[in-house]
Amino acid sequence: MRDVLPDEMRELRAIMARLREAFERAGYGEVRTPSMEYEDVLRRGDASVAGAGYRLFDEHGEVLVLRSDMTIPVARLVASRYPDAEPPLRFSYFALAYRAVEARSGRPREFLQAGIELIGVPTPEGEAEVVGLMLAGLEDAGLKRHRVGIGDGSLYRTLLDELAVGEADRAALLESLTRRDLVGLDVRIDRLGVRGPAADLLLELPRLRGGPEVLDRLERGPAAAAGERLKGCYELLVERGVGDRVIFDLGLVRELGYYTGAVFELYDPAVGFALGGGGRYDDLLGRFGRSLPACGIALDIQRAHVAQAGEERLQ
Amino acid sequence: MRDVLPDEMRELRAIMARLREAFERAGYGEVRTPSMEYEDVLRRGDASVAGAGYRLFDEHGEVLVLRSDMTIPVARLVASRYPDAEPPLRFSYFALAYRAVEARSGRPREFLQAGIELIGVPTPEGEAEVVGLMLAGLEDAGLKRHRVGIGDGSLYRTLLDELAVGEADRAALLESLTRRDLVGLDVRIDRLGVRGPAADLLLELPRLRGGPEVLDRLERGPAAAAGERLKGCYELLVERGVGDRVIFDLGLVRELGYYTGAVFELYDPAVGFALGGGGRYDDLLGRFGRSLPACGIALDIQRAHVAQAGEERLQ
Numbered sequence: 001m002r003d004v005l006p007d008e009m010r011e012l013r014a015i016m017a018r019l020r021e022a023f024e025r026a027g028y029g030e031v032r033t034p035s036m037e038y039e040d041v042l043r044r045g046d047a048s049v050a051g052a053g054y055r056l057f058d059e060h061g062e063v064l065v066l067r068s069d070m071t072i073p074v075a076r077l078v079a080s081r082y083p084d085a086e087p088p089l090r091f092s093y094f095a096l097a098y099r100a101v102e103a104r105s106g107r108p109r110e111f112l113q114a115g116i117e118l119i120g121v122p123t124p125e126g127e128a129e130v131v132g133l134m135l136a137g138l139e140d141a142g143l144k145r146h147r148v149g150i151g152d153g154s155l156y157r158t159l160l161d162e163l164a165v166g167e168a169d170r171a172a173l174l175e176s177l178t179r180r181d182l183v184g185l186d187v188r189i190d191r192l193g194v195r196g197p198a199a200d201l202l203l204e205l206p207r208l209r210g211g212p213e214v215l216d217r218l219e220r221g222p223a224a225a226a227g228e229r230l231k232g233c234y235e236l237l238v239e240r241g242v243g244d245r246v247i248f249d250l251g252l253v254r255e256l257g258y259y260t261g262a263v264f265e266l267y268d269p270a271v272g273f274a275l276g277g278g279g280r281y282d283d284l285l286g287r288f289g290r291s292l293p294a295c296g297i298a299l300d301i302q303r304a305h306v307a308q309a310g311e312e313r314l315q
Numbered sequence: 316m317r318d319v320l321p322d323e324m325r326e327l328r329a330i331m332a333r334l335r336e337a338f339e340r341a342g343y344g345e346v347r348t349p350s351m352e353y354e355d356v357l358r359r360g361d362a363s364v365a366g367a368g369y370r371l372f373d374e375h376g377e378v379l380v381l382r383s384d385m386t387i388p389v390a391r392l393v394a395s396r397y398p399d400a401e402p403p404l405r406f407s408y409f410a411l412a413y414r415a416v417e418a419r420s421g422r423p424r425e426f427l428q429a430g431i432e433l434i435g436v437p438t439p440e441g442e443a444e445v446v447g448l449m450l451a452g453l454e455d456a457g458l459k460r461h462r463v464g465i466g467d468g469s470l471y472r473t474l475l476d477e478l479a480v481g482e483a484d485r486a487a488l489l490e491s492l493t494r495r496d497l498v499g500l501d502v503r504i505d506r507l508g509v510r511g512p513a514a515d516l517l518l519e520l521p522r523l524r525g526g527p528e529v530l531d532r533l534e535r536g537p538a539a540a541a542g543e544r545l546k547g548c549y550e551l552l553v554e555r556g557v558g559d560r561v562i563f564d565l566g567l568v569r570e571l572g573y574y575t576g577a578v579f580e581l582y583d584p585a586v587g588f589a590l591g592g593g594g595r596y597d598d599l600l601g602r603f604g605r606s607l608p609a610c611g612i613a614l615d616i617q618r619a620h621v622a623q624a625g626e627e628r629l630q
Contacts, residue, residue: 003392006344006406013345029321030328035350035411035425054371056381058424066371077318091321096350096411109373110350 002108012112012305015141016094019114019299022137026129028092028116033073035096036064044287045072046257054098054109066098071258071281071296074117079288087120087292094301115278115298119285122293124229127262127280128236130297134266134276135242138299142308146268146275147245150233151252152226153259153279155205162198162222173202178253180206198222206251214248226261233262258284264297270310275303317423327427327620330456331409334429334614337452341444343407343431348388350411351379359602360387361572369413369424381413386573386596386611389432394603402435402607409616423617430593430613434600437608439544442577442595443551445612449581449591450557453614457623461583461590462560465548466567467541468574468594470520477513477537488517493568495521513537521566529563541576548577573599579612585625590618 004012020030036056042065054066067073070093082089098110114137118130131148138146156177160170169192176184189203201221208214212234218227230248237243252263261280268275278297285292319327335345351371357380369381382388385408397404413425429452433445446463453461471492475485484507491499504518516536523529527549533542545563552558567578576595583590593612600607 002349003396004347005396006346009345009347012347030324031321032319032324032327034317035413056369056371081318081320098350 008305011309012301015301015305015308016114018141019137020092020094022133022140023092023114023116026090026133028090028133030092030094031074031077032093032095033067033070033077035066035098037067037073037076039063039065041076042067042072045075045284048257054100067095068099069097070095070113070115070298071117071278071284074296075281075284075294076288078119078292079285079290083290089119090116091119092116112301113276113298114301114304115276115296117294117296119294120292121295122282124232124236124262126293126295127233127264128240130278130295131233131246131264132237132240132242134297134299135245136240138266138275138304141304142311143268143304144311145270146266146307147247149247149249149252149265149267149274150230151249151263152223152230152261153253153263154261155223155226155250156202156253158223158226159198159202159205163192163194163196163202165192165194174253177206177251180251182206208248208250210248212246212248214250218250230262262295266297266299268304268307268310270307271303273303275307276300323620326624327616330616330620330623331429333455333457334452335407335409337448337455338407338429338431341405341448343405343448345407345409346389346392347408347410348382348385348392350381350413352382352388352391354378354380356391357382357387360390360599363572369415382410383414384412385410385428385430385613386432386593386599389611390596390599390609391603393432393434393607394600394605398605404434405431406434407431427616428591428613429616429619430591430611432609432611434609435607436610437597439547439551439577441608441610442544442548442579443555445593445610446548446561446579447552447555447557449612449614450560451555453581453590453619456619457626458583458619459626460585461581461622462562464562464564464567464580464582464589465545466564466578467538467545467576468568468578469576470538470541470565471517471568473538473541474513474517474520478507478509478511478517480507480509489568492521492566495566497521523563523565525563527561527563529565533565545577577610581612581614583619583622583625585622586618588618590622591615 053068056064058064074091094114096110097113116130118126173188189199208217215227215231237246258281259279260282263279265277266275276299280295282293285294368383371379373379389406409429411425412428431445433441488503523532530542530546552561573596574594575597578594580592581590591614595610597608600609
């Protein structure tokens with residue numbers, strides 16, 4: 001993060017105030033957690049975070065890491081501070097997250113996030129609530145052309161299980177999928193010698209992007225259950241009046257390892273990167289001692305500001 | 316810092332909103348700087364910060380430190396982003412600061428600060444403006460019994476210069492003063508064999524605490540100039556209607572090395588620690604390339620919250 005001067009700060013504050021009002025109205029209480037978590041806490045949440053962030057040492061020589069997102073800290077907080085509270089629980093945050101960056105990547109070391117987490121709703125109502133609320137909050141904040149991409153992180157796992165693909169091949173396939181490298185994906189699947197509807201669907205997934213009609217491709221196949229859930233989520237988003245902002249993107253793979261179902265990414269045509277994202281993480285809270293399904297979504301405030309400024313130039 | 320849950324967060328937000336309104340009304344534009352600064356930037360501001368904070372390494376192996384206050388980052392920002400702007404310049408911030416803590420000290424690693432910096436006002440009007448604004452902001456935020464202690468960090472230096480005390484003895488004396496160790500101070504001054512009005516005043520300083528009448532002791536002595544400035548500041552605070560909140564405390568020594576004149580500490584009877592503090596730092600900006608006098612004051616929001624909650628219990 002660079003220095004922010006008063007004119008920009010006033011605009012960032014206005015965006016945060018609109019989002020906070022929207023979250024508060026919907027019953028999401030704001031929480032704050034320390035910037036640093038013990039590395040073993042973060043590792044419990046997602047093994048891949050180990051070594052990815054800024055590491056420090058506490059007074060006893062234990063490793064602290066500057067948090068790279070708020071989902072794991074909120075999961076820890078829910079398990080430790082709300083061990084018996086009746087779900088659903090709703091939390092929001094406005095917080096800095098940190099990422100160790102590569103030299104000259106131009107990527108910021110820290111970014112200001114706004115996000116919500118919904119704990120204890122196992123059905124597509126959960127996804128629809130957090131996605132619908134974030135889309136409405138962005139509209140309150142002055143964005144007009146923002147969209148959400150929705151995929152399902154469990155799709156690949158289901159298909160790879162179906163095809164009995166081993167660990168090593170799995171990582172390589174997922175890597176091709178993440179990079180949307182269709183040729184590489186083709187080659188790898190071919191090399192595995194797998195055939196049938198699951199293999200066909202796996203190959204096709206990165207191309208399945210568009211309106212709810214892309215979900216038809218999942219019907220009666222190995223990913224029918226995931227398709228049903230996504231369709232349910234879509235119908236609820238239509239009811240919330242934001243159906244036209246949804247783009248299904250079955251090739252969407254989010255980096256973080258804790259997602260177990262639907263995954264989301266927020267876009268705006270004024271910004272070249274995703275504004276934010278999230279998903280369903282039904283296994284995460286259990287790792288901290290309170291097993292509850294959950295989903296959430298986070299936004300990069302400075303990117304949202306660029307998008308909002310872009311909208312204003314259009315007027 | 317520990318986790319903050321929604322009820323407390325709502326109260327912290329309300330305090331911050333009142334302070335932000337007060338700062339904004341007075342023309343203090345909010346700025347934000349990165350959580351991490353290069354160690355050589357911090358060291359330029361105050362040599363003693365080296366090694367005191369949390370250290371990290373950037374992609375090139377350079378040392379980054381989590382900032383321990385916002386005054387040095389704002390000084391850097393003013394020099395780099397406002398090289399030609401006509402003073403006075405007024406900035407505010409709401410930001411986390413970090414401090415490496417000793418084992419089991421119970422002190423938090425990070426704390427949420429609100430503060431203001433006034434750049435380019437060399438006269439006591441500067442001190443009176445920042446102190447008066449912070450006192451008014453705290454009143455807006457619901458505090459009633461808060462006070463400000465005002466001393467002068469240059470008093471000791473003036474007296475020690477007058478007495479021609481060498482570097483090593485100086486550090487030991489200052490250490491006794493900081494701990495308000497009157498017996499130790501007595502012994503050290505005696506051992507130095509210094510005599511006269513400057514030695515008498517040095518011995519007396521830690522006991523000079525109270526209303527504006529304590530400033531009379533500085534008249535016509537080696538610290539007359541500092542006394543005049545403090546009296547000027549007091550008169551301006553009386554005009555601002557906050558004279559009854561001022562406690563002169565000529566024994567006040569603030570930890571940070573960059574203060575060159577008046578120093579402040581904020582108190583409330585509901586809290587056992589200072590709520591915050593500040594002072595005049597006329598040499599700091601010059602180290603970053605824009606030589607301007609300046610003063611500022613910062614507040615620990617969570618301590619202010621404890622004080623405010625204490626007021627409410629009294630009602």
